[in-house]
Amino acid sequence: MTALLRISFGRHHTYLRISLSEKCNLRCKYCMPEEGVQLTQKSQLLTTDEIIKLTRLFVQEGVNKVRLTGGEPTLRKDLTDIIRNLKTIEGLETVAMTTNGLVLTKRLVELQRAGLDLLNISLDTLKPERFELMSRRKGWERVARGIDLALQLGYRPVKINCVVMKGFNDDEILDFVDMTKDKAIDVRFIEYMPFTGNKWDVDKMVPYKDLVEIIQRKWPDFARLTDGPSDTSKAWKVPDHEGRVGFITSMSEHFCDSCNRLRLTADGNLKVCLFGNAEVSLKEALRSGCSDGDLRALVSAAVKRKKRQHAGMMNISQMPNRPMILIGG
Numbered sequence: 001m002t003a004l005l006r007i008s009f010g011r012h013h014t015y016l017r018i019s020l021s022e023k024c025n026l027r028c029k030y031c032m033p034e035e036g037v038q039l040t041q042k043s044q045l046l047t048t049d050e051i052i053k054l055t056r057l058f059v060q061e062g063v064n065k066v067r068l069t070g071g072e073p074t075l076r077k078d079l080t081d082i083i084r085n086l087k088t089i090e091g092l093e094t095v096a097m098t099t100n101g102l103v104l105t106k107r108l109v110e111l112q113r114a115g116l117d118l119l120n121i122s123l124d125t126l127k128p129e130r131f132e133l134m135s136r137r138k139g140w141e142r143v144a145r146g147i148d149l150a151l152q153l154g155y156r157p158v159k160i161n162c163v164v165m166k167g168f169n170d171d172e173i174l175d176f177v178d179m180t181k182d183k184a185i186d187v188r189f190i191e192y193m194p195f196t197g198n199k200w201d202v203d204k205m206v207p208y209k210d211l212v213e214i215i216q217r218k219w220p221d222f223a224r225l226t227d228g229p230s231d232t233s234k235a236w237k238v239p240d241h242e243g244r245v246g247f248i249t250s251m252s253e254h255f256c257d258s259c260n261r262l263r264l265t266a267d268g269n270l271k272v273c274l275f276g277n278a279e280v281s282l283k284e285a286l287r288s289g290c291s292d293g294d295l296r297a298l299v300s301a302a303v304k305r306k307k308r309q310h311a312g313m314m315n316i317s318q319m320p321n322r323p324m325i326l327i328g329g
Contacts, residue, residue: 012260013303015230016063018051019266020079021071026100027136028124030163030192040267046283048078052085054264054282055092057295063262065094067120071266074103080114087115094118098161102139104146112153119150120159120188125169126176134168147185157186157243164206165192173214180243188233188246207252208234215245230260262303270299272306 022039046054055066066086073079086095096118097111104121123143125131131140150158160179164170176187192205215236216222225235225244233246263271268283280302285295 012062012230013262014063015065015067015261016055016058016264017067017069017261018055018264019069019071020051020073020076020082021045022266023075024070024072024100025075025102025137026072026139028122028134029136030165044268044283045266046264046268048082048085050268050283050286051082051264052089054268054286054295055086056089057292058262058299059089059091061296061299064092065096066092067096067098067118069098072100072102073097074099074107079107080110083111083114083116096120098122099146100135101143101146103142105142105149108146108149108153118159119155120161121147121150122161122163123147124163124165126172126179130169151183151185155184157184159186159188159246161188161190163190163192164211165204166206167204170206170214173211174218177215177219177238177241177245180238180241180245182242185243186246187243188248190248191251205251208247208249209252211247212236232259232261270302272302278302278305 022045055063068079068082070076076082083095083097086092094117095115097116098120099122101121101123108116108119121143123131124134125140128138128140131143132138147158147160160176162169162176164173173189176189179185180187189208189211191208212222215238219238222236222238222245225237227233227235232250233248235244235246237244259273264282265271265279267281268286269279269281271279280298282295282298285298290298
């Protein structure tokens with residue numbers, strides 16, 4: 001790895017999350033403001049060639065994992081081509097994707113053939129009527145079929161991302177853990193996070209330690225596992241279960257000191273921190289004819305400005321930031 005993606009706090013940035021689209025076929029309340037969002041014109045979004053060029057530059061500087069996000073990445077018609085081209089980049093070890101799962105039964109086989117290595121599926125409830133309430137759309141059964149297909153195709157594990165909200169789905173925690181018993185499923189409970197327009201309220205957040213206590217009442221031997229040096233999810237396991245449970249504790253216990261992630265938005269901006277509002281447009285630099293050296297200098301300057309840690313739960317709830325759908329999950 002070159003020094004370009006290192007900063008003084010000892011973090012090595014090896015993981016790039018790329019948002020492929022601002023569009024989504026759901027309207028989840030924690031992601032999409034009730035009034036909707038102003039979408040960027042298609043001409044101002046990154047093209048496939050631009051995505052591949054920028055990714056290649058990041059990989060040359062030490063990135064070895066890319067995650068495709070959105071909006072909803074499966075709405076991008078050229079998704080298969082993007083994955084296939086990413087897999088040709090020397091040094092890129094892993095291409096992953098986070099999806100709401102609605103169209104996996106139609107697209108996953110072709111995506112796997114193109115080279116998709118890992119899969120995260122967002123699912124916040126195991127009750128179809130609650131799914132419709134949260135996402136403002138129908139579709140729970142299609143997501144469930146998509147999870148089954150991913151398992152059948154050999155994805156190990158299939159990761160299920162669940163945003164926990166008090167008074168909405170916190171009574172389903174044990175049901176989600178039950179999913180890990182006989183299947184290669186990792187359930188990841190995500191603390192409810194503040195973004196512009198999602199009406200975040202600290203009283204709706206269920207902290208990590210409370211979730212652990214709930215689970216240990218049923219499974220007293222529910223135990224902590226050893227995490228990797230850059231893992232954002234704290235891994236736990238019920239000993240006789242095939243799958244695992246993870247906790248993403250952005251609010252109650254930040255993991256900024258080990259964060260190795262950078263984000264590229266669908267409109268071509270680099271965000272070095274999910275909760276930071278500073279961005280630099282790599283798309284504009286690219287389209288203005290900047291050399292690879294100039295692009296590297298832009299990236300290096302942005303990474304060096306990355307703070308040691310985010311501003312804290314209550315402070316970031318007051319800071320302006322994009323709605324989550326315009327950042328990329």
